[in-house]
Amino acid sequence: MIRRAYNWKLKSEKTSASSDLTLNEATTLPCTSKNNINEHKGCNDLYMSDEKLNKLAAKVVKAEIMGDAILVAKLKAKLEAARAYRKQNPNAGKEDEDNRVILVATSSTGGSRPLHSSATGDPKSKGNKRKAETHNYGERAKYFSNDDKYNLSQMFEQEKYGSNYDDEAQLAKIAAKHKNPNDDLEDIFMDDISKIRNTAKDTEIEKNRAINQHMKLERSLEGCEYCVDSKNMVKHLMVSCGDKVYVSLPGKQSMVKGQCVITTIQHHSCVTSLDEDIWDEILTFRRALTQFFNSKNMDVVFFETAVRLHRFPHMVINCVPLPRDVGDTAAIYFKKALLECETEWSMNKKVIDLKGKSIRKGVPKGLPYFWIDFGMEPGFAHVIEDQQLFPKTFAEEIIAGMLDLEHHLWKYPKKEYGDFQRKKVLEFVNEWKLYDPNKK
Structure with a gap:
């Protein structure tokens, strides 16, 4: 009973303290009054990001082509107001803009998909470069190390949206290393790709490739x-x-x-x-x-x-x-x-x-x-x-x-x-x- 009373007293003190703090904050913050709230909403309406400004400018051009003078004047006024507000308040709206981009992996055939990474481990390590166990009691159980790693839908996704850049680069590397005409490059290549691969390293390579593609696209868009x-x-x-x-x-x-x-x-x-x-x-x-x-x-x-x-x-x-x-x-x-x-x-x-x-x-x-x-x-x-x-x-x-x-x-x-x-x-x-x- 005493503990309950003490808890109630402590809770009431916290509530009163928080209400006092809220009252103090309400008296110091300028946007708590009705007029200030409306002004704050108006400021948010005036601010536009670069993407919104470009879309609004495109609407102005389309309205001019359509010959709608009333809509042109209305959109131009809105555009000029947004530009003037951004000029007077250069730091406004920065917290609302999200500069993050979704990396997209594009294959050589033009297929694109969002890049999703779930691999763990160290991409810089050389580990796991050992030959995969493909036989069980003298019978072949699988051909490659990752045969039982993916289901049918994942294999279809890799075939459709994947790329053959890694295989071509690996074959070129093997051909440059083995210059003896008696060497069978096909057997050497098959032996090399049958080894257990470092999944984290492959994911890192694909991520870097997607970043380079995004940077090329950004440069192309800037000068388009x-x-x-x-x-x-x-x-x-x-x-x-x-x-x-x-x-x-x-x-x-x-x-x-x-x-x-x-x-x-x-x-x-x-x-x-x-x-x-x-x-x-x-x-x-x-x-x-x-x-x-x-x-x-x-x-x-x-x-x-x-x-x-x-x-x-x-x-x-x-x-x-x-x-x-x-x-x-x-x-x-x-x-x-x-x-x-x-x-x-x-x-x-x-x-x-x-x-x-x-x-x-x-x-x-x-x-x-x-x-x-x-x-x-x-x-x-x-x-x-x-x-x-x-x-x-x-x-x-x-x-x-x-x-x-x-x-x-x-x-x-x-x-x-x-x-x-x-x-x-x-x-x-x-x-x-x-x-x-x-x-x-």
Whole structure:
């Protein structure tokens, strides 16, 4: 009974002390009053992170293209208020921003998955490099040390999203060590990979590879000219913007009048890595552009050159209008040029006919390629085996030859500025607005 009374007394003292502390804090903190709370909420509404500012700027550009003056004024006012608040309060909101990133492991075929690590041990140790026990009482129980370590779903995940970089590097290392022509490299390689591997060391290697890939992607995003969030993108060249795709005019001198590009708002490397909804929106823009140029009694070609994918380039589909007489023979020119490109002998078929299928089903994911379609009619694709021999301006050179254009228009086009770009955009938009799928 005495202990209970003592406990109740101690608890009441703590409660009163905490209530006194709360009262003292309420009198000293400036945001406890109703007005201060509202001001604090208003401050939180004014603050925007870099990502939110970029998204808001993209909405302003889209509203300007749509011609909604009221929405443009409203979004611009909100954008200017957020920028002014950040300028006056440079340290505001820093605790709300999360700079952590999810590392993604990308295989050589383009498959990506989040990197998850559960291995324990020391990755720097050389231990466990002993031959695995593969026989039990004279009978083979397994071939490798980890045969009974993974279930079927884990093995499928490793096969689909894994990479063969480690095996290739290990084989090259063994080949460099054993230069005797009498040595059987296949047996030596199989004997080496059958040993028990250090799981922690393999996980560390995969983590470092994912970090390097992320750093390459960050460098590519910083200097990208086509990402809407990038500071290097010239937004006034955009003539039509959808949910995930937009149409823009080139910032350099055009080969022909009406030349434009179709690309994605977010950063994607090539068409074969796109989702279905993005590809459907690209087809919508292609159909509208084909109708637009056909109304002017012109044909149009769409082409993409996807090379050096390890540098994470931004996907660009070029759209070039051609006169009717030239467009009728364009397929013959491109097929002949593809048959003669690169070397005489190749591992893959030189010309892939896309009749009855799209480029996304004609070329495996992760391979460099070139493809061209003639309006909405399917064209040809080519798997690039030697990226040093295949020029990046392959299609531009053929089109320039068909139209008898000067060399500098496709090889070294001059960059345009100011009034030249505005004039080009206004001329295109005045004719294009009737066919723009976002304004119908």
